[in-house]
Amino acid sequence: MNLKQLAKELNLSISAVSKALRDSHEISPATKALVLAKAKELNYQVNPFASSLRKQISKTIAVVIPEVVNDFFGPCINGIESIAQEKGYHVLIYLTHEDMQREIAITKLLQNGRADGVIVSMSETTNNTNHFEELKNLEVPLVFFDRVAELMDAPKVITDDYHSGKVATAHLLENGCKRIAFLSISNSLSISNKRMNGYLDAISENNLKRDNSLMLWFTNDYATNAGMIRNLLTKKNRPDGIFASVEHLAITAYEICAELGLNIPGDVKIICFSNLKTAGLLYPSMTTITQPAYEMGREAASILFKLVEKKGHHFLQEKTVIPSRLVIRNSTRVV
Amino acid sequence: MNLKQLAKELNLSISAVSKALRDSHEISPATKALVLAKAKELNYQVNPFASSLRKQISKTIAVVIPEVVNDFFGPCINGIESIAQEKGYHVLIYLTHEDMQREIAITKLLQNGRADGVIVSMSETTNNTNHFEELKNLEVPLVFFDRVAELMDAPKVITDDYHSGKVATAHLLENGCKRIAFLSISNSLSISNKRMNGYLDAISENNLKRDNSLMLWFTNDYATNAGMIRNLLTKKNRPDGIFASVEHLAITAYEICAELGLNIPGDVKIICFSNLKTAGLLYPSMTTITQPAYEMGREAASILFKLVEKKGHHFLQEKTVIPSRLVIRNSTRVV
DNA sequence: ATGAAAGCGCTAACAA
DNA sequence: TTGTTAGCGCTTTCAT
Numbered sequence: 001m002n003l004k005q006l007a008k009e010l011n012l013s014i015s016a017v018s019k020a021l022r023d024s025h026e027i028s029p030a031t032k033a034l035v036l037a038k039a040k041e042l043n044y045q046v047n048p049f050a051s052s053l054r055k056q057i058s059k060t061i062a063v064v065i066p067e068v069v070n071d072f073f074g075p076c077i078n079g080i081e082s083i084a085q086e087k088g089y090h091v092l093i094y095l096t097h098e099d100m101q102r103e104i105a106i107t108k109l110l111q112n113g114r115a116d117g118v119i120v121s122m123s124e125t126t127n128n129t130n131h132f133e134e135l136k137n138l139e140v141p142l143v144f145f146d147r148v149a150e151l152m153d154a155p156k157v158i159t160d161d162y163h164s165g166k167v168a169t170a171h172l173l174e175n176g177c178k179r180i181a182f183l184s185i186s187n188s189l190s191i192s193n194k195r196m197n198g199y200l201d202a203i204s205e206n207n208l209k210r211d212n213s214l215m216l217w218f219t220n221d222y223a224t225n226a227g228m229i230r231n232l233l234t235k236k237n238r239p240d241g242i243f244a245s246v247e248h249l250a251i252t253a254y255e256i257c258a259e260l261g262l263n264i265p266g267d268v269k270i271i272c273f274s275n276l277k278t279a280g281l282l283y284p285s286m287t288t289i290t291q292p293a294y295e296m297g298r299e300a301a302s303i304l305f306k307l308v309e310k311k312g313h314h315f316l317q318e319k320t321v322i323p324s325r326l327v328i329r330n331s332t333r334v335v
Numbered sequence: 336m337n338l339k340q341l342a343k344e345l346n347l348s349i350s351a352v353s354k355a356l357r358d359s360h361e362i363s364p365a366t367k368a369l370v371l372a373k374a375k376e377l378n379y380q381v382n383p384f385a386s387s388l389r390k391q392i393s394k395t396i397a398v399v400i401p402e403v404v405n406d407f408f409g410p411c412i413n414g415i416e417s418i419a420q421e422k423g424y425h426v427l428i429y430l431t432h433e434d435m436q437r438e439i440a441i442t443k444l445l446q447n448g449r450a451d452g453v454i455v456s457m458s459e460t461t462n463n464t465n466h467f468e469e470l471k472n473l474e475v476p477l478v479f480f481d482r483v484a485e486l487m488d489a490p491k492v493i494t495d496d497y498h499s500g501k502v503a504t505a506h507l508l509e510n511g512c513k514r515i516a517f518l519s520i521s522n523s524l525s526i527s528n529k530r531m532n533g534y535l536d537a538i539s540e541n542n543l544k545r546d547n548s549l550m551l552w553f554t555n556d557y558a559t560n561a562g563m564i565r566n567l568l569t570k571k572n573r574p575d576g577i578f579a580s581v582e583h584l585a586i587t588a589y590e591i592c593a594e595l596g597l598n599i600p601g602d603v604k605i606i607c608f609s610n611l612k613t614a615g616l617l618y619p620s621m622t623t624i625t626q627p628a629y630e631m632g633r634e635a636a637s638i639l640f641k642l643v644e645k646k647g648h649h650f651l652q653e654k655t656v657i658p659s660r661l662v663i664r665n666s667t668r669v670v
Numbered sequence: 671a672t673g674a675a676a677g678c679g680c681t682a683a684c685a686a
Numbered sequence: 687t688t689g690t691t692a693g694c695g696c697t698t699t700c701a702t
Contacts, residue, residue: 002679013689018681028687045447049388050679053694058384060427068412074403077412081430085437090449092395093428095416102420112380114425258593276611337695348673353697363671385695388678 001044010038021046052113060090061304062115064106066098066123066147071275072293073121076145079297080119087305089116096123107131110140117141117308119300122149141307145300148319155307156319157300159291161191164324165198168243168271168289173206177241177269181214181232183253184245192217195245214239218249225249229256233268244272250286273324289324296322336379345373356381387448395425396639397450399441401433401458401482406610407628408456411480414632415454422640424451431458442466445475452476452643454635457484476642480635483654490642491654492635494626496526499659500533503578503606503624508541512576512604516549516567518588519580527552530580549574553584560584564591568603579607585621608659624659631657 007014012031020027020035021044027035038044052058063080065073077093084091092115096103103123110118111134118140120132129149136142136154148156172180182199184192196215203210216232218225229252232239244250250272254264262268264286274288299320342349347370355362355370356379362370373379387393398415400408412428419426427450431438438458445453446469453475455467464484471477471489483491507515517534519527531550538545551567553560564587567574579585585607589599597603599621609623634655 004679014679015681015690016688019688022681026687031687043446045443047388047447047679048449049384049393050694051681053382053384053388053696054679054681056694063428068403068409070409074405074409077403077428078430081428082432085430090444091428093398093412093416093426095413095420097417108380109425111378112382114383339695349696350674350698351672353695354672357697361671366671382695385678386697388680389695389697391678 001042002047003044006035006039006042006044009042010035056113058090058114058116059088060092060115061301061308062092062094062110062118064094064096064103064110064118064120066096066121068093068095072146072291075275075293076121076297076300079294079299080301081297083298083301083305089305098124100126104131107135110135111138115140117143117304119143119145119304120149121145122147141304143300143304143307145296155300155303157296157303158319158321159296159324160321161194161324162198162201163321164273164289165195165243165245166202167198167324168195168273168287169199169202170206171287172241172243172269172271173202173208175241175265175269177239178208179211179214179237179239180241180243181216181239182243182245183216183218183229183249185218185220185249192245199243222252226252226256229253230260233257233260233262238268240268242268242270244270247272247274247276250274254286291324292322336377337382338379341370341374341377341379344377345370391448393425393449393451394423395427395450396636396643397427397429397445397453399429399431399438399445399453399455401431401456403428403430407481407626410610410628411456411632411635414629414634415636416632418633418636418640424640433459435461439466442470445470446473450475452478452639454478454480454639455484456480457482476639478635478639478642480631490635490638492631492638493654493656494631494659495656496529496659497533497536498656499608499624500530500578500580501537502533502659503530503608503622504534504537505541506622507576507578507604507606508537508543510576510600510604512574513543514546514549514572514574515576515578516551516574517578517580518551518553518564518584520553520584527580534578557587561587561591564588565595568592568595568597573603575603577603577605579605582607582609582611585609589621626659627657 003014003017007017010017012035016027016031017035020032021039023032048059061084063077065076068074068077081091094106096106100123103126118135120142121144129152132142132149132152143155143157144152145157146159148158169180180199180203182196184196200210216228218228233256242250242253244253250270253270257264257268264270269287271287271289273291275291275293299322303320338349338352342352345352347366351362351366352370355367356374358367383394396419398412400411403409403412416426429441431441435458438461453470455477456479464487467477467484467487478490478492479487480492481494483493504515515538517531519531535545551563553563568591577585577588579588585605588605592599592603599605606622606624608626610626610628634657638655
């Protein structure tokens with residue numbers, strides 16, 4: 001069923017029908033009604049390719065991400081898709097599998113107008129951004145999120161690690177902690193440092209003294225880590241609060257507490273970063289800070305659509321920082 | 336950059352260039368080389384809309400799923416996308432948010448050839464399949480996975496719950512368990528029963544007697560559930576193995592064991608269904624059965640492409656059952 | 671081996 | 687208010 005057939009059925013010209021369907025002001029209400037009714041009756045749907053070819057608009061955006069295996073990118077897709085659905089756009093998904101070569105191949109595919117805009121979270125192995133620059137030069141609107149190309153002149157959506165660190169620490173302070181340990185891994189310095197600065201500022205703003213013996217950087221070896229935490233928790237001046245910047249360190253701490261007979265949250269309060277939906281279930285007495293994945297997806301999509309709708313006008317180049325969420329899960333137990 | 340411009344640059348006709356680019360046998364090797372070189376130089380990319388319009392083929396598939404928030408649909412997308420990328424197809428994602436009305440709206444969007452085929456996992460609220468029948472009548476290849484439309488004549492990819500139940504139970508038996516409890520929720524009877532039948536058959540095949548007091552169906556209330564498990568574990572003939580058909584029941588059991596001073600896996604061995612990547616980390620002494628989400632995605636996509644490539648020939652209508660995986664996580668501890 | 675031309679289905683400028 | 691027509695860029699048949 002196409003316009004031609006529909007027009008014939010209605011004894012109207014193709015263009016009249018086309019205009020009626022798009023609610024053009026130059027078509028009489030009566031005709032419009034007629035056309036709409038017939039279109040519905042015959043289940044007419046515009047051919048997206050003809051339309052896109054003619055209008056040079058795809059009504060489609062592309063999302064280029066590493067994988068969809070963790071608790072972050074899934075909700076991101078949800079956020080992006082929800083905005084796209086609102087705006088009547090379609091969403092193409094491309095996975096790089098953390099491989100720069102695939103990322104390059106994918107951006108090639110997007111150089112021909114298949115998508116009106118692209119949302120990207122870069123692969124781990126990506127060490128230059130020429131392929132993204134190419135896209136940009138082709139006037140394809142581009143928004144980065146989470147794993148952003150720092151040096152590129154394009155909108156970026158990231159979480160606020162400093163703020164998260166501060167909020168997490170403040171939460172423990174508000175709950176009576178006086179000696180808060182900061183547990184971190186050292187492999188992504190920028191994030192760790194931001195979180196640590198939040199931690200330090202929260203402490204000084206509460207007129208407490210910084211204690212370097214409470215700040216620990218961990219390895220990739222479980223036994224070593226467990227030992228470090230055991231040391232921390234058995235010394236006479238042990239912390240009454242633990243802020244773990246990574247989930248697994250919190251879990252280890254959780255276990256060591258159990259081993260040492262320390263009560264959570266009675267003796268030690270633990271807070272950590274986690275996007276695990278079931279974290280509350282798993283650790284009823286642990287508080288978590290959640291990356292606002294869904295919101296980041298929505299924000300990235302919103303920015304992209306602004307660019308798409310004013311195609312070529314790169315008026316929005318700054319970084320958008322979305323605060324993480326403090327999720328206090330220890331009050332309710334959901335089963 | 337389009338064919339016309341490229342042809343002009345080369346002093347060739349549009350059709351010659353087009354043919355050369357698609358490696359037609361009616362173009363001389365010399366010309367082909369010339370064309371390819373120029374195309375690369377000028378970064379020519381075919382316009383997908385013109386091509387699709389002309390060929391009536393989109394080189395795109397659509398995936399219609401409820402959400403991407405859990406540990407199941409994420410890996411599914413990975414599986415689907417990996418096959419699509421191999422085949423040179425693009426992947427459109429549509430989320431129903433468990434809402435039948437959205438699902439209907441989405442299937443409407445797919446009635447105009449935008450996708451060459453559709454992979455569906457139905458929304459919870461979907462109570463009839465007219466919208467899918469419509470798609471099918473339009474000769475759009477359709478494959479269901481996980482949440483399948485039982486009554487529809489279309490390929491379906493599901494997991495093998497009976498087999499999973501059997502394997503889980505057998506695993507405990509092989510590890511010396513004699514009295515294995517079966518913990519289940521009652522809200523999805525079909526799945527529960529299948530898993531239970533696997534459990535029962537494994538038991539009888541090992542010449543053990545069925546003990547109905549070891550089979551428990553739980554509620555949605557944590558306290559009640561905890562009480563039931565506490566009862567189970569404190570009676571004199573307590574089980575030495577627990578097969579939980581749902582993750583949270585296993586966790587509760589895990590906690591009650593701790594509370595009662597029962598050793599895991601020394602006194603009680605626990606196995607449960609879980610797609611949580613971190614399950615092994617969280618519960619080093621617990622074994623899990625994993626839904627093969629990634630494989631299901633790949634399988635669904637494979638079947639779909641068979642249909643797409645022989646469009647209209649619905650030669651593959653049977654159910655594909657993919658066995659779940661037994662993941663023994665207690666041997667290694669990944670941090 | 672190359673080129674001319676029709677047309678996929680739609681939109682929009684222009685005519686009537 | 688409605689109709690005519692010229693493409694959007696590509697593929698493909700048919701001619702050369």
